[in-house]
């Protein structure tokens with residue numbers, strides 16, 4: 001068992017005891033270690049490296065029109081409350097000589113989502129990562145998500161959504177490019 005996992009499990013034990021629960025009762029016996037493993041999974045992005053994850057899946061291509069990958073599911077944890085926020089991520093780019101393997105967009109989303117985050121920073125980090133691995137003329141990322149810290153506690157709003165966008169290169173410079181992307185992701189909903 002890794003030291004980190006044992007340490008994390010110890011902290012979960014303290015939290016559960018702190019709630020007035022008995023960590024030795026049958027239902028809770030294995031909970032600290034389970035919770036530690038779950039949290040380790042949900043934050044595994046800290047251990048990942050962009051280069052390893054892309055694994056050279058960048059292919060030469062003459063494609064120079066917009067490519068959009070829409071509706072990538074996203075599960076992250078807000079850095080203020082350590083509660084989940086859940087939504088979808090849409091990514092577009094304008095290739096110039098190279099395209100990126102399709103699955104790598106989802107892997108990039110997960111790598112940054114599986115950390116303690118705020119939605120704005122997550123959006124920017126995904127856009128910058130796609131730009132750096134593709135050398136694209138432009139990259140656009142939109143995330144729409146619901147935050148459990150707004151729903152289960154606090155203001156308890158069940159229907160509000162946060163939408164964030166990050167436009168780089170041509171998407172930032174050209175209103176037409178930006179509009180084409182926003183139109184593409186608003187269709188087929």
Ligand SMILES: Nc1nc2c(ncn2[C@@H]2O[C@H](COP(=O)(O)OP(=O)(O)OP(=O)(O)O)[C@@H](O)[C@H]2O)c(=O)[nH]1
Pocket residue numbers: 078079080117118119120147149150154155
């Ligand atoms: N901008 C932004 N804010 C976030 C995100 N996730 C959580 N928050 C907000 O972070 C803020 C933290 O505010 P605080 O007043 O320090 O914490 P709090 O007393 O728990 O706030 P309430 O949620 O209003 O009860 C809240 O307004 C949350 O809604 C995020 O991804 N982006």
Ligand SMILES: [Zn+2]
Pocket residue numbers: 078079080081082083147149150
């Ligand atoms: Zn929060």
